[in-house]
Amino acid sequence: MRRGAGNQEDRPTSRQVGALGALWPFVRPYRLQVMLAMLALVVTSGISLILPLAARRVVDNFDDGAGLLDRYFGAALLIVAALALGTAARYFFVTRLGERVVADIRKAVYARVITLSPAFFERVMTGEILSRITTDTTLIQSVVGSSLSIALRNMLILAGGMAMLAWTSVKLMAMVLLIVPAILIPIILLGRRLRALSRANQDWIAASSGTASETLLAAQTVQAYTAEARSIARFDEVTEQSYGVARTRIATRAVMTAIVIFLIFAGVIGVLWIGARDVQEGAMTAGQLVQFVIYAILVSSATGALSEIWGELQRAAGATERLAELLSAEDTLVDPPHPQPLPQPLRGQIALQGVGFRFPTRPDAAALDVIDLTIRPGETVALVGPSGAGKTTVIQLIQRFWDPAEGRVTLDGIDLRDLARTDLRGQIALVPQDPVIFAASAAENIRLGRPEASDAEVQAAARAAHAHEFIAALPQGYETALGERGVMLSGGQRQRVAIARAMLRDAPILLLDEATSALDAESESLVQAAVNRLAQGRTTIVVAHRLATVKQADRIVVLDQGRIVATGSHDQLVAEGGLYARLARMQFTDGPGRQGDPALARTA
Template sequence: MAQVDTAPTQPASEEKPEDREASKSVSPLRGLLPFFRPYRHLVLGAVFALFFTAAMSLILPLTVRIVIDGLNEKGLAEIDEYFVGALIIMGLLALGTGLRFYIVTRLGERVVADIRMAVYNKVIGMSPAFYEKILTGEVLSRLTTDTTLILSVVGSSISVALRNTLLFLGGILFMTVTSAKLAGMVLLLVPVVLLPILGLGRKLRRLSRINQDAIAASSGEASETLLAAQTVQAYSHEDASRGHFDALTETAFNAARRRIYIRSLLTVVVIFLIFTGICTVLWMGARDVRAGNMSVGELVQFLIYSVMVAGAVAALSEIWGELQRAAGATERLIELIEAEDVIKDPEHPVPAPDPAKGELAFRDVTFRYPARPDVAALDNLSLRIAPGETVALVGPSGAGKSTIFQLLMRFFDPSAGDITLDGIPLHHMLRDEMRRSFALVPQDPVIFASPAIDNIRFGRPEASDAEVIAAAKAAAAHDFLTALPQGYDTYVGERGVMLSGGQKQRIAIARAILRDAPVLLLDEATSALDAASELAVQKAVEKLSKDRTTLVIAHRLATVKKADRIIVFDQGRIVAEGTHNDLVRQGGLYAELARLQFTDGELPEADLENA
């Protein structure tokens, strides 16, 4: 009975980039503070270097004024001393800048590495319901694109923004001391420059978020289709997939193009306003020098501070856009880190049985998948499985068989009722501890891009090579593994592309054998095996089942017949149970399935019992 019911794996709904809420300000950057706290010493070092370099930059114009005003009044020796002092200041500025770059860059790399680990550690433990609402490719985009953007900002932009803020404030102060009148003129220009920055900045925030979301959507599309490349090609869907990906990529490009245009316009406006203001101030200063109200050195000093302040404002206008993009990226990453999982560990867990006897019980269990809340996958189900019992689950597609496995592994929690292991409700135990009692062989085995031996050892990472080989022999995998180019150390490719379907299944079975768990869950575990391999694996499974509770979703007659008990499901309910012969004699759904799928509907019931 090649019937399989699986949990929904596609998103219930796909958010469009324009539907995502844009970051209203740079305030989401506060979400990075917890990642900075462990590195206070680096933060303090960066702040010290920042203030030091800003101070050296602000002192330089003073030395220039002294030199210029002293050209006609001081001797050569004093002038030489002034230039030596200026060289010392520039040397200290260079050292401080290098120190600032080292500390800030290192801090940025460390913080972003921690963010990546925090996001991955969170999402790897999220239940399947979480992935019904978000594409895996979008999560990967946030782990790569968004963290790279944050690295650029933390490792550079924030430091540059703070430095230019200090230069702006310090420059204004020294300008005021040099000439209050001219400084007043400059301050009048500041609001004129800030208005376009704030006005166009809102558009930049919205376009930046759309751009980032569109990139994430295209990454999700690429991940989904590339992982299913054979299916895409088998159904001649390449052009449609290309078209969809191209449309998403163009959406990202168009948002980026509009963002670049706004930033370019902002740069033009700000630079024009700044340097128009400088020219105006210089014109007024020249008239004051001519009138004897200030010296040439003071005018040059004021001009340098004006250029410094103008450069700081221009840099801040550039960095403002980067900070807004980083705020959007931070917002997206914090969403993942703070995401609430519907499946949670209890605050006061009960220790899981160690070792477990393997007694399983479903008590009045009703369950609906989040993506299909109107349909009960299991409807008021009660079932007890004794320790060491082998039970086969049969029924048509969608009857609820695979849902049993999903609930036992606590990938989902029932809507009503309890599921227990050795009398302890599953939701009273830590998921990690509880799951150690189970070994699962899915119908579609997962093979990792690593050597074959590591794929088997995934079942029990501390297992020795000898134990891995013994498990492979028990799963009838040893012969084909030793025939590979590097034997057990052969790299099997992404998702095991170098292996056949049957070979993948045997590796998955070996992984479950190596885990040596009290409860074995087999979901069509032999469906891709040839007759000889199936017989070998069937013997291994029978031997393995003697000491543990085994639940089997199977369509092979041999597997079903040898089960201690067969449970027949239909529409989320148990409609019959018993041995193969009992169920055939009773007629009903099982006899019909057996007749249709075991014998192509050709044998009478008497022959079915002996099939």
């Protein structure tokens, strides 16, 4: 996988529609619907093949009296009614099956992607994933819910029609067989080209969605830097690439359609010419010729329809491959086959033992360079250091978003790799530097910490985080939707909602990654008091730059370039001099009410 669509060759391609076989696990649970659809399909195909026989009898017995004709036309009306009912049944079962299968695929893809570790999202844009879940599944829905059944129906009509052609006139049938290879050759040759173009077109659509998603989510930043024109130009370029591939695909399919239609109808005209001569010479009846003509039309229509559907199947095969890539994506993190249970009650001792780590996208730079750190149960440890020192990396390793390349991270003496990730993260409450607020109500955003919490517990958590006042002032109070990414709230308000979420979770381990960075001085003092209460009796790790937070920690760990360069209390580290003392002096110089040292403000 990759972040864009610039290199089409790095995606595996299949030369046949066999890739659609990957849909079978999603179709299998609905075998009864498939059987009912197939039954309706066989019935309607059979009825279509009976109609020419009725037409022959009408023509050959036209002079045998009105009563016989009435019976023939009455029977034809019944046949048409059966055809209508069978077609309606086929549509119902097949279309419902398509909707059901696509819904299951979307659920399966989302359920797989949402569990993947951050390493996956470093390689694939979110917009591309969304394109696969929407655009690609729409193609599959079209195939499963329509094209596939139409293809099977036309294959039955083609096979039955060829048999009936042979029964009607072996001579004319032999001529038809001479035409078939000439029709199939362009379908096969141009069909392969169509499949490759369809796959490329879908890739560019995904890249276009990824580009749009990325810039729209950061629309204010784009506008603040007057980068609208560049964003538009970038999106236009990707969209035009998509259009260019689509134009080539459309032209190829148009050429194939023209060739196939010409060969089909030229062959039919030739066969009709010979058949008409045979009727003149008495070698066959007019009814037989009419019957043969209708069967020839059915066969030619079925062949033409199959050539059209073949292109759709090829596009769906490409879409299926792309979705299968997501479903089979290998995660760099896996839970052990038999996870070790966490001790109850959990003490909360965290240890990093000889931990070394490099991000996959930056293998030449060590994010952490063999560090040892033990955090005792109930201890509050502050991580301090300049940008890129490795502070947030430590937080991520403790949550097991990454595994260390060297050493190990343990919780109460158990290697995190021996635990189920859901068990581990269920014991952790996180307040990130940039809190995520969902487009849901304030209550639902706080309840993310503990979904089963009551309204009273949600409000108690909000009060403890000093968020109750501004939430209660919203138009619908706690039921007010906060908008995408919490656009209705200020930065400090979003932070307090995140703190309320962590308080509601009531986990034994608390991770605070710049939890007060977006707060003004008054809000910071209120929230700091709430955080202090929250941290009591919990193992707490704080990434912070403000001395109000750092000074109250039991221990301060100073990181620089992935190494621990100093450990101690605030007074000890200031007395020792070094990096911490320099950073502290810079913050004191700025003044106690200011944001503090820029080097500390930018966290890793």
